Structure formats: C-alpha cells, structure tokens
Amino acid sequence: MPHPDDVGPVPSAPLPPLPGHVSRGRLERVLRRGEFAVTAEINPPDSADPDEIELRVKPFEGWVDAINATDGSGANCHMSSVAVSALLIRLGYSPVTQISCRDHNRIAIQGNVLGAAALGVANILCLTGDGVQAGDHPEAKPVFDLDSTALLQTIRMMRDEGKFLSGRKITGPPQVFVGAAENPFALPYDFRPIRLAKKIAAGAQFIQTQYCYDIPLMQRFMTRACDMGLDKQCFILAGVGPLASAKAAKWIRANVPGVHIPDEVIARMEGAKNQKTEGKRICVELIQQLRAMPGVSGIHLMAYKQEESIAEIVRQSGVLSGRTPWRRDLVATTQAVESQGAL
Amino acid sequence: MRPQDAFAHTGVARAPLPPGSLRLWSVSHAAGLASFYRKFERFLGKLDPIFRWIGYDQMEKPMATLERAVKAKLFDCRMCGQCVLSSTGLSCPMNCPKGLRNGPCGGVRANGNCEVHPAMPCVWVQAFKGAELMGSVAKMGEALPPIDQRKSGKSTWLQAAKAHAAS
Numbered sequence: 001m002p003h004p005d006d007v008g009p010v011p012s013a014p015l016p017p018l019p020g021h022v023s024r025g026r027l028e029r030v031l032r033r034g035e036f037a038v039t040a041e042i043n044p045p046d047s048a049d050p051d052e053i054e055l056r057v058k059p060f061e062g063w064v065d066a067i068n069a070t071d072g073s074g075a076n077c078h079m080s081s082v083a084v085s086a087l088l089i090r091l092g093y094s095p096v097t098q099i100s101c102r103d104h105n106r107i108a109i110q111g112n113v114l115g116a117a118a119l120g121v122a123n124i125l126c127l128t129g130d131g132v133q134a135g136d137h138p139e140a141k142p143v144f145d146l147d148s149t150a151l152l153q154t155i156r157m158m159r160d161e162g163k164f165l166s167g168r169k170i171t172g173p174p175q176v177f178v179g180a181a182e183n184p185f186a187l188p189y190d191f192r193p194i195r196l197a198k199k200i201a202a203g204a205q206f207i208q209t210q211y212c213y214d215i216p217l218m219q220r221f222m223t224r225a226c227d228m229g230l231d232k233q234c235f236i237l238a239g240v241g242p243l244a245s246a247k248a249a250k251w252i253r254a255n256v257p258g259v260h261i262p263d264e265v266i267a268r269m270e271g272a273k274n275q276k277t278e279g280k281r282i283c284v285e286l287i288q289q290l291r292a293m294p295g296v297s298g299i300h301l302m303a304y305k306q307e308e309s310i311a312e313i314v315r316q317s318g319v320l321s322g323r324t325p326w327r328r329d330l331v332a333t334t335q336a337v338e339s340q341g342a343l
Numbered sequence: 344m345r346p347q348d349a350f351a352h353t354g355v356a357r358a359p360l361p362p363g364s365l366r367l368w369s370v371s372h373a374a375g376l377a378s379f380y381r382k383f384e385r386f387l388g389k390l391d392p393i394f395r396w397i398g399y400d401q402m403e404k405p406m407a408t409l410e411r412a413v414k415a416k417l418f419d420c421r422m423c424g425q426c427v428l429s430s431t432g433l434s435c436p437m438n439c440p441k442g443l444r445n446g447p448c449g450g451v452r453a454n455g456n457c458e459v460h461p462a463m464p465c466v467w468v469q470a471f472k473g474a475e476l477m478g479s480v481a482k483m484g485e486a487l488p489p490i491d492q493r494k495s496g497k498s499t500w501l502q503a504a505k506a507h508a509a510s
Contacts, residue, residue, distance in 0.1 A: 183449030
C-alpha cells in the first residue's frame with residue numbers, strides 16, 4: 001500500500017500540508033521520509049489529444065513516485081510541460097514540471113510558475129535547455145534570458161518571499177519543491193560539484209542527473225559532493241535509462257547533447273544476442289550500483305520510446321524494497337475502506 | 344540559413360572565434376591580466392574627480408567605445424554592461440551561445456567544446472582553467488543574479504571608477 005501521507009481524499013488535489021515541507025506533493029514526502037525515490041519521464045505527445053498522456057504513463061503506474069513532463073526536450077516541439085502536468089494531475093499522478101530557459105523570458109516563466117502551481121503542480125525542475133540547433137526548429141530564436149541557476153533563485157524568491165523578480169508582491173505564492181539538473185559526465189568534471197553547490201545555494205532541493213552509464217565518473221562526482229556535504233542539503237536522483245540497441249547507443253552518444261556512454265557499454269551491447277534485453281539488464285545493474293552509492297537518494301528513469309519497460313526495470317532492480325508508490329486503484333481501495341466508516 | 348546563424352541574436356557570437364581573437368590567450372594568462380586589472384581599477388578610481396568634473400554621463404560614450412575596443416580584442420567582450428570576468432577566469436560568459444553566467448550547461452562535448460558550436464572551446468571549460476590560474480575557483484561557486492538587459496552597451500569601467508572612489 002502507498003504510505004498514508006501520500007494519499008489524500010481527492011487524488012487530483014494537493015495533499016494536506018505537512019510541517020517542514022514546502023510543497024503538498026508526494027515526491028517531497030517520499031524523499032523526506034528517506035525512501036529511495038523513483039521518478040520517470042515521459043516525452044509529451046505531438047498531439048492535442050489528452051488521452052495520449054494516459055496511454056504513455058499507464059504502463060508504469062504504481063512503479064514511480066513522480067513523472068517528469070519534459071519541456072521541449074532536445075529542442076523539439078511537443079505539448080507544453082505545464083499542460084501535460086495539468087493533465088497528469090487530473091488523473092491523480094504527481095508530475096515534475098520541467099521549465100527550460102530556452103523558449104521563455106523571465107516574464108513568461110514566472111507566469112508559468114504561478115499557473116502551474118495553481119493547476120496543482122508541486123514539483124518544478126529548472127533547466128537551461130538544449131540549444132535550438134539540436135531540435136526540429138534550428139531556425140528559432142533561443143531566448144536564454146535566465147539561466148538555470150537564476151531560474152532557481154527566481155522561483156525560490158517567488159515561493160519564500162512572495163515576490164516577483166521585479167519585487168512586486170505575489171498574493172498566493174507557489175508552493176513548489178524545486179529541483180535542478182546536473183551532468184557529472186560532462187567537462188569540467190571538477191567544476192561539476194561546485195556547480196551543484198551553487199544550484200543548492202540558489203534554491204535547488206532535489207537534483208536529477210543526466211543519464212549515468214559511467215559508475216566511476218558518478219562515484220567521483222558523488223564522493224566530492226558528499227565531502228562538501230551536498231547530499232545532506234539536497235536529494236540527488238541519478239538519471240538512468242535502457243539503451244535499445246548498440247546502434248541507438250552510438251547515435252545517442254553522437255547526437256544527444258551531454259550524454260556520455262563509455263565504449264565498454266557499447267561493446268557489451270554489440271556482443272549481446274538480444275540487444276534490447278541486454279540494454280534493460282545494464283540499466284537494472286546500474287540502478288543497483290547507484291542504489292548502493294552513498295548520497296544517492298533515488299533514480300530518475302528516462303526510457304525514451306521504451307516507457308513500457310519502466311515497470312519491469314524498476315521491479316527487477318528491487319529498489320522499491322516492496323514499497324508501492326501511489327496508484328489509482330489502490331487509492332480507490334483506500335477510499336472504499338474509509339467509506340465503510342471509522343473504527 | 345545555417346543552423347548556427349540562428350544564434351546571432353543580441354550578445355551572442357555569430358562566428359565561434361572571431362579572426363584575431365585573443366580570448367584563449369587571455370584565459371591562459373588570466374593570473375597576470377587579473378593582477379594588471381586590479382592596478383588599472385585603482386587607477387580608474389583616481390580618475391573619479393576628473394570623470395565627475397566632465398560628468399559621468401558625458402564620459403559614457405567615449406569610455407564605452409574605448410572599453411569595447413580593448414575588451415573585444417582581449418575577451419571577445421559583448422558589452423553586457425555588468426562585467427563578471429573576475430568571477431569567470433577571464434573567459435567572457437556572454438560568448439556562451441546560451442549566455443550562461445553561472446557555469447557550463449550539461450551539453451559540453453567530450454573534447455571540451457561547445458554543444459552549440461562544435462568547433463568552439465566551451466566558454467566555461469575555459470573559465471574553469473582561467474579561474475584555476477587566478478586561484479579564484481571558489482568565487483565561481485557564488486550564484487550570479489539574472490542579467491539586467493538594460494545595462495547592455497554601458498561601460499563597466501566607469502561603474503568601477505565610481506565604486507572604487509566610493510570605497
């Protein structure tokens with residue numbers, strides 16, 4: 001059963017407030033309880049059909065604590081992250097709304113933060129965003145009015161001081177758990193922990209990293225982060241994802257900004273009889289190694305076009321340790337029990 | 344249009360490294376240049392009475408022109424008007440195609456080059472090198488506020504003169 005703190009009377013409404021929590025969402029509760037969190041990500045549809053959202057998340061319902069709604073990831077156009085989040089909330093799920101600085105200036109972004117929070121968004125991930133050259137509209141104008149660190153400062157100011165960047169008052173501040181990304185696998189390696197500290201100082205409460213395929217590099221990053229005490233100041237979720245084939249792995253390495261896949265991983269994929277199964281096996285092994293790494297508070301699964309494999313990977317990895325994240329039918333059961341009256 | 348031309352908006356380099364650019368040299372000589380600048384800043388502070396006599400507003404245009412000429416050559420300066428070179432190892436963050444002022448994005452290539460301009464060394468990888476030479480890596484850990492677009496084109500040397508005279 002899901003933890004009672006994670007179940008409210010109405011699944012689509014914010015949970016009753018808890019002391020010491022900035023948000024009324026499930027993700028913050030899971031992390032603050034010290035449970036190993038699992039988040040997953042969906043790429044929003046190229047469609048105005050809301051049913052496509054449900055189709056994408058249904059296969060892993062009950063296996064993740066929150067679902068990231070990406071914001072034009074890879075600089076490709078999709079349904080907006082705020083709209084996807086609102087649709088997920090309608091179904092009862094907990095979204096992590098990603099906000100990238102590439103497509104909006106500070107006026108639009110702050111408006112979106114208020115709008116998202118009003119629609120029930122409890123978690124926001126602040127990103128700089130991929131350059132427009134990476135996506136399907138390379139001729140577009142990149143905005144980058146803020147960077148991810150400035151965006152963190154902005155949202156924290158909105159939430160804690162109840163003010164816009166301009167200083168103007170916000171009557172109902174957004175109660176959001178704020179996160180950021182980090183890439184321990186990109187140069188300069190020794191600057192990455194400093195950058196993490198900077199993001200925490202700017203307001204980051206949780207971190208979701210880029211895909212991890214290189215445990216020694218991750219270990220190097222985490223050792224430094226733990227030495228600096230950063231694991232105590234924010235929750236670090238390691239990014240993972242199954243590779244579909246050796247060919248896909250090579251393509252990702254060459255074309256997706258910031259993804260580092262060591263040669264050994266590609267060699268192992270090439271040597272496998274069934275590459276897709278091997279990709280999942282590697283992912284499960286990585287999750288188990290990350291689970292054992294001091295300072296890692298959870299994993300973030302990015303299974304692009306392989307959403308159907310998320311449940312299987314989480315189950316096989318055993319990281320939930322028998323725990324059941326929120327899901328619709330269990331809430332229905334809880335409500336059914338409650339409706340029979342108090343003991 | 345070439346995709347990289349899409350980045351030719353305010354404050355962003357059209358060509359990754361302009362011909363005759365000294366910015367990589369400047370980063371590798373960050374320690375010496377930074378110590379020179381500290382002396383220059385003191386000198387600017389001494390000029391404050393003259394600037395006040397002429398009028399800071401009158402000085403804005405000639406000073407900005409001079410500053411642009413010098414800093415464009417040395418750092419490919421974009422005249423953001425709120426210079427942070429001392430916090431970025433003398434690598435101007437405005438040459439980052441994403442205009443990042445708080446550190447590198449996650450897209451830095453394995454060879455240390457830019458995600459957007461594959462032929463250009465990442466401004467922030469350079470910044471880290473420069474900061475190590477200057478002994479100012481810790482300073483790079485301080486979060487900078489969002490940029491003020493209104494200051495674009497203004498002289499920071501004049502601001503430094505004013506600030507130095509006031510201190």
